[in-house]
Amino acid sequence: MTVDTTVTLAGVALKNPLMTASGTSGHGLELAPFFDLSILGAFVTKGVSMAPRAGNPPPRLQETPAGLLNAIGLENPGVEAFCAAALPGLATLGIPVVVNCFGEDPERTVAAVEALSRETAVTALELNVSCPNVKAGGIAFGTDPAVLRPLVEACRRATAKPLWVKLSPNVTSIVAMADAALQGGADALTCVNTLLGCDIDVKRRRFLPSPGRGGLSGPATLPVALLKVAEVHRAFPQAPIIGVGGIRRGEDALKYLLAGATAVQIGTAILVEPTAPVRILNELVELCEALGITRPADVIGAAHPGQS
Numbered sequence: 001m002t003v004d005t006t007v008t009l010a011g012v013a014l015k016n017p018l019m020t021a022s023g024t025s026g027h028g029l030e031l032a033p034f035f036d037l038s039i040l041g042a043f044v045t046k047g048v049s050m051a052p053r054a055g056n057p058p059p060r061l062q063e064t065p066a067g068l069l070n071a072i073g074l075e076n077p078g079v080e081a082f083c084a085a086a087l088p089g090l091a092t093l094g095i096p097v098v099v100n101c102f103g104e105d106p107e108r109t110v111a112a113v114e115a116l117s118r119e120t121a122v123t124a125l126e127l128n129v130s131c132p133n134v135k136a137g138g139i140a141f142g143t144d145p146a147v148l149r150p151l152v153e154a155c156r157r158a159t160a161k162p163l164w165v166k167l168s169p170n171v172t173s174i175v176a177m178a179d180a181a182l183q184g185g186a187d188a189l190t191c192v193n194t195l196l197g198c199d200i201d202v203k204r205r206r207f208l209p210s211p212g213r214g215g216l217s218g219p220a221t222l223p224v225a226l227l228k229v230a231e232v233h234r235a236f237p238q239a240p241i242i243g244v245g246g247i248r249r250g251e252d253a254l255k256y257l258l259a260g261a262t263a264v265q266i267g268t269a270i271l272v273e274p275t276a277p278v279r280i281l282n283e284l285v286e287l288c289e290a291l292g293i294t295r296p297a298d299v300i301g302a303a304h305p306g307q308s
C-alpha cells in the first residue's frame with residue numbers, strides 16, 4: 001500500500017504534515033548536517049524580532065522528568081541579519097519556509113511582519129503571541145482576546161502572506177483566543193506554545209530556569225496540547241490547525257491529526273535526537289499502512305464523533 005502524505009494547510013501545499021517547531025531547529029541550516037531538511041513538509045524558524053535580542057542569562061534550560069523547561073528569552077539576530085544570513089540557505093531547500101516572528105509591542109510586531117513579508121523566500125509567517133507585551137506590563141499578547149484580535153488585525157493588514165497565529169496554552173479558554181485570532185484574520189492556528197512551569201535548585205534555593213519560570217515542552221505536554229487542538233477543532237472545524245507539543249513518534253503525530261490538526265511540529269524531540277523527523281515520518285507512514293489509511297489528510301478530525 002502506498003500512503004499519500006500530502007496535505008494542504010490554508011493554501012500551502014506540504015508534501016507531508018511534519019514541520020520543525022520554532023526554536024528547536026535554529027534560524028537557518030543548523031540541522032542540515034544531521035538530515036536532509038528537504039524531507040520536511042515545512043521548516044519553521046526560531047522566532048525573529050525587528051531588533052536583535054540577547055535573550056536571558058543562563059541557566060535557560062532545565063530538564064524535568066518528562067519534559068524541558070526553557071527560558072531562552074527569544075534570543076535572535078533581528079530581522080535584517082536573519083534575512084541576510086539565514087534565509088538564503090533556507091530558500092535552497094525547496095520546501096515552504098515559515099518564519100516565526102514576534103515583537104515587544106504591537107508596533108514592533110507589525111514592523112517585523114511587514115519586513116519579513118517583503119522576502120520572497122518566506123512562504124508564511126507564524127506569529128508568536130506568547131511574547132510579553134512591554135506596553136501592557138509584560139503580559140503576553142496571547143492571553144487576552146481583546147488584545148490579541150487587534151494585534152492580529154494589524155498584522156493581517158501588514159502582510160499578504162499566509163498568517164499563522166501560535167496560541168498560548170496558558171489561558172482559561174483557548175477557544176476564546178482562537179476566536180480572536182480568526183476574527184483578526186489568521187489563516188491558521190498553531191496549537192500550542194509551551195506551558196508555564198518552574199523548577200527549584202534545592203541547594204541554592206533558587207527557581208529555575210533563570211527568570212524564575214520557563215516554558216514546559218516535551219512528552220509531558222502532549223495530552224494537554226492534544227486537548228487544546230481538539231477543543232479548537234471542535235469550536236472551529238474549518239480552521240486549519242498545526243498541532244505541537246510532545247511529539248516523538250509517528251503515532252503521536254497521527255493522534256494530532258485525528259484530533260483535528262492538518263499538520264504537526266516537532267520540537268523537543270529534535271533536541272534529544274536531531275534526526276527525529278526522519279524516524280517520525282517513517283513511523284507515520286508505516287502506521288498509516290498498518291491501519292489502512294491511504295491518505296492521512298482523510299483522517300483529520302476523525303476522532304471527533306460524526307467525523308470519521
Ligand SMILES: Cc1cc2nc3c(=O)[nH]c(=O)nc-3n(C[C@H](O)[C@H](O)[C@H](O)COP(=O)(O)O)c2cc1C
Nearest residue numbers: 021022023047070128193217218245246266267268
Ligand atoms: C528551546 C526552545 C525554544 C523555543 N523557542 C520558540 C520560539 O522562538 N518561538 C515560538 O513560537 N516557540 C518556541 N518554542 C516552543 C516550541 O516551538 C513548541 O511550541 C514547544 O516546544 C512544544 O513542542 P515540543 O513539545 O515538541 O517541544 C521553543 C521551545 C523550546 C524547547
